[in-house]
Amino acid sequence: MEITIRRYNAEAIIEAAVQQAKPQNLLNSTLLIQNNKLCISTEQQTKTFDLKNYKQLLITGFGKASAASAKVIESSLGDYISHGLVAVNKPNAVKLEKTQCVYGSHPIPDESSIQASKALLNFARQCSEDSLVINLISGGGSSILCAPYTDAMHRIYLNEKAAITKSLLSCGATIKEINTVRKHLSMIKGGNLAKVFYPADVVSLIISDVIGDDISTIASGPTAPDPTTWVDAFGILQKYNLIPETPQSVIRLFHHGLRGLVPDTPKDGDIIFSKITNFIIGSNRLACLSAIEKAKELGYRTLYLGSRIAGDVHKEARAFWRIVFQYAKSFTKETQPLCIIAGGEPTVEVTGNGTGGRAQEFALTFLNEMLSAPKDIQDKISMLTAATDGIDGITDAAGAFVDQQTFQIMKNLNLEPLQFIKHNDSYTFFKNCKSLYCPGPTGTNVNDIYLALINT
Numbered sequence: 001m002e003i004t005i006r007r008y009n010a011e012a013i014i015e016a017a018v019q020q021a022k023p024q025n026l027l028n029s030t031l032l033i034q035n036n037k038l039c040i041s042t043e044q045q046t047k048t049f050d051l052k053n054y055k056q057l058l059i060t061g062f063g064k065a066s067a068a069s070a071k072v073i074e075s076s077l078g079d080y081i082s083h084g085l086v087a088v089n090k091p092n093a094v095k096l097e098k099t100q101c102v103y104g105s106h107p108i109p110d111e112s113s114i115q116a117s118k119a120l121l122n123f124a125r126q127c128s129e130d131s132l133v134i135n136l137i138s139g140g141g142s143s144i145l146c147a148p149y150t151d152a153m154h155r156i157y158l159n160e161k162a163a164i165t166k167s168l169l170s171c172g173a174t175i176k177e178i179n180t181v182r183k184h185l186s187m188i189k190g191g192n193l194a195k196v197f198y199p200a201d202v203v204s205l206i207i208s209d210v211i212g213d214d215i216s217t218i219a220s221g222p223t224a225p226d227p228t229t230w231v232d233a234f235g236i237l238q239k240y241n242l243i244p245e246t247p248q249s250v251i252r253l254f255h256h257g258l259r260g261l262v263p264d265t266p267k268d269g270d271i272i273f274s275k276i277t278n279f280i281i282g283s284n285r286l287a288c289l290s291a292i293e294k295a296k297e298l299g300y301r302t303l304y305l306g307s308r309i310a311g312d313v314h315k316e317a318r319a320f321w322r323i324v325f326q327y328a329k330s331f332t333k334e335t336q337p338l339c340i341i342a343g344g345e346p347t348v349e350v351t352g353n354g355t356g357g358r359a360q361e362f363a364l365t366f367l368n369e370m371l372s373a374p375k376d377i378q379d380k381i382s383m384l385t386a387a388t389d390g391i392d393g394i395t396d397a398a399g400a401f402v403d404q405q406t407f408q409i410m411k412n413l414n415l416e417p418l419q420f421i422k423h424n425d426s427y428t429f430f431k432n433c434k435s436l437y438c439p440g441p442t443g444t445n446v447n448d449i450y451l452a453l454i455n456t
Helices: 003-020 025-027 066-080 110-125 158-173 175-183 192-197 230-239 246-260 271-275 284-297 313-329 358-370 405-413 417-422 426-430
Strands: 031-034 037-041 044-050 058-060 081-088 099-103 131-137 201-207 276-282 301-305 338-344 381-387 399-402 448-454
Touching: 003 025, 003 284, 003 381, 025 201, 025 276, 031 066, 037 271, 044 201, 058 066, 058 110, 066 081, 066 099, 066 284, 081 110, 099 110, 099 313, 110 158, 158 175, 158 246, 158 301, 158 417, 175 230, 192 271, 201 448, 230 246, 271 276, 284 301, 284 338, 284 448, 313 338, 313 358, 313 448, 358 381, 358 405, 358 417, 358 426, 358 448, 399 405, 399 426, 405 426, 417 426
Parallel strands: 058 081, 058 131, 081 099, 131 201, 201 276, 301 338
Antiparallel strands: 031 037, 037 044, 338 448, 381 399, 381 448
């Protein structure tokens, strides 16, 4: 099969996954309004709200898909909506009619994230018992909203919280670990926003960017009970040897939390959660299932490895390669083409000064493993990695292709993949090899998708 056709098929499969995860498709299949009643239904639960019981229907939200989601809600619910406010990063901004957009930064919070948080908290404080709030949560909310912890005894500054976030990202901490720390440094995360909304009825519609779809982890769980504690958060700093570089103000806050002098985040059973309903409307698993259907439509057999990629990017890529290699070895001209799909979000420990992202790093590690395979095996395999939000790391690429074209240009330019891996410079490698995948911002985020096509 020609390289261009293989790339076309790989892109089409990824695009099917991304389309499934876009707010319009997710919300249109979740919401139904009839006879002044709003019905919300997902795989897990269904709940109906009688709009006659409320004086106002409000929209709030935060995350990379919040503005696009708000646009769908405005279109669906129209005159029922009073007004709203969503926080989004600028690349994913959308013009809205009744909902104000405020802007925060991603992936590292800045002053705009603090201002966005203040705006949302002020909006939430205006909600009352006769308010119904549709709250739109998606990936990126943890940095787009940033309200560092402040009370009479403590004040955490943005640069201190940002430095800890950057250190955790660089040392390879999982998203769950990063969010555990951030929740204990925040006035919003870890169920704290639910306290501000109370006693309004709040429906959180969540597009998950977390493996396993734990609502207490997605966007750091602002409307979910937090099962993590001060002990957990402090233990993560110890695990990655970050105590020496952690600001003293943070250490002091954590020590006071450990001694019970500062309240922990809200837990399950707190009355505030009696007014909150959380729905998972989108996830990596659902997106991967759509990718599988597209692959079948294109004539491939499919193998779904699950949405569990979450560890070190190099270990995960090598494990993926071993599976692909075993299937490629037994593949013959008489065999139906095979598409192998996995989802998740690996971690990257940054040791170099190059440019890249986890999906590109995964692809480059996979390519480096392919070098040890016979050429006839290499020729059977095409691979594509993609961050579903269209932005891998801080690059303009979502991921990268690995195929015969990549190998040919690499050899022509005498490029050494290991050197690029050493410097975390996967973007430069794939740019040189004309193998970057650059669809642009997608308006949604359900982690990454990794696929390999095996053809003759």
